[in-house]
Amino acid sequence: MEKKVTRIGVLTSGGDAPGMNAAIRAVVRTGIYHGLEVFGIMRGYQGLIDDDIFRMEGRSVANIIQRGGTILKTARCKEFYEPAGRKIGYDNLKKRGINGLVIIGGDGSFRGAVNFSKEFDIPCVGLAGTIDKDISGTDFTIGFDTAVNTAVEAIDKVRDTMDAHDRIFIIEVMGRDAGYIALHSGIATGAENILIPERKTDINSIIASLQEKERRKKMVNLIVVAEGDEFGGANEVQRVLQDKLPKAEIRVCILGHIQRGGAPSCMDRLIASRMGYHAVESLLEGRHNVFVGIQNNRMNYIPLETAVKNKGKISDEWMKIVKILAS
Numbered sequence: 512m513e514k515k516v517t518r519i520g521v522l523t524s525g526g527d528a529p530g531m532n533a534a535i536r537a538v539v540r541t542g543i544y545h546g547l548e549v550f551g552i553m554r555g556y557q558g559l560i561d562d563d564i565f566r567m568e569g570r571s572v573a574n575i576i577q578r579g580g581t582i583l584k585t586a587r588c589k590e591f592y593e594p595a596g597r598k599i600g601y602d603n604l605k606k607r608g609i610n611g612l613v614i615i616g617g618d619g620s621f622r623g624a625v626n627f628s629k630e631f632d633i634p635c636v637g638l639a640g641t642i643d644k645d646i647s648g649t650d651f652t653i654g655f656d657t658a659v660n661t662a663v664e665a666i667d668k669v670r671d672t673m674d675a676h677d678r679i680f681i682i683e684v685m686g687r688d689a690g691y692i693a694l695h696s697g698i699a700t701g702a703e704n705i706l707i708p709e710r711k712t713d714i715n716s717i718i719a720s721l722q723e724k725e726r727r728k729k730m731v732n733l734i735v736v737a738e739g740d741e742f743g744g745a746n747e748v749q750r751v752l753q754d755k756l757p758k759a760e761i762r763v764c765i766l767g768h769i770q771r772g773g774a775p776s777c778m779d780r781l782i783a784s785r786m787g788y789h790a791v792e793s794l795l796e797g798r799h800n801v802f803v804g805i806q807n808n809r810m811n812y813i814p815l816e817t818a819v820k821n822k823g824k825i826s827d828e829w830m831k832i833v834k835i836l837a838s
């Protein structure tokens with residue numbers, strides 16, 4: 512018979528995402544509502560290994576729903592990739608009687624949880640917390656909405672100066688392996704070209720259309736590129752384009768980590784609260800080693816193992832929309 516979950520640990524892992532605090536708050540308060548003891552684990556899996564674990568109360572999460580970052584801090588922990596690291600983490604949980612773990616993070620963090628749950632008898636539940644939105648089985652990930660709105664606000668500003676000077680701008684947004692921020696922010700700001708890691712870019716057709724614009728003396732063009740596109744980001748794209756358009760004024764703007772910070776949007780607070788609540792319910796109901804997603808406005812519970820294997824996919828329809836609307 513499965514053991515009853517009575518004490519749970521919660522951690523945030525990988526790149527932080529706005530809304531992680533709202534998720535922690537929901538996990539802690541739902542746990543306490545159900546009479547569980549809740550423990551915060553600092554710096555993701557690193558805190559598990561370093562034994563940086565502390566008891567949380569309802570008031571530990573007061574006044575954090577509106578804050579970016581994560582009060583539990585976060586890290587990418589190499590030691591947890593190794594069985595020896597995971598064993599230390601397990602021992603630290605075991606000695607406190609923690610028998611359930613909530614992991615708020617992206618696919619890398621889920622990968623750690625998959626190995627951990629195979630090796631030890633501590634059930635894990637994941638919450639999709641990543642600005643990249645690159646996890647399949649959920650329509651939302653915590654942080655994406657805020658990040659993409661930050662990007663849109665910044666790109667709109669760049670567009671003003673781009674337009675005033677008749678320049679080409681290449682704006683780099685985050686996404687080492689995923690193009691969702693580029694796709695969404697690019698469509699929302701009317702970008703002419705969107706370059707993402709999931710698709711091959713026909714650079715020659717971009718060059719041809721820019722040369723045509725040059726002939727018509729209409730050199731305004733917004734290109735949004737994900738940092739992990741095939742060229743390796745905005746500076747590289749600039750190099751390629753400048754080579755073919757020596758007279759054009761091509762500027763680069765790299766938005767960087769501002770996309771990860773700031774107060775979470777209402778949407779991110781809502782989904783974080785909902786997912787956090789359901790993560791605890793899931794542990795209590797015996798739905799283990801899954802991550803909690805939302806699909807078609809319903810909760811979706813996807814085995815962590817499946818989540819790790821299937822990354823989110825960008826549909827052909829989106830790419831068609833980009834092409835038609837930019838023409």
Ligand code: F6P
Nearest residue numbers: 526641642643685686687688771
């Ligand atoms: O996974 C989230 C993310 O922001 C990616 O979009 C980006 O490539 C990466 O993290 C950057 O990580 P770091 O902050 O460690 O440089």
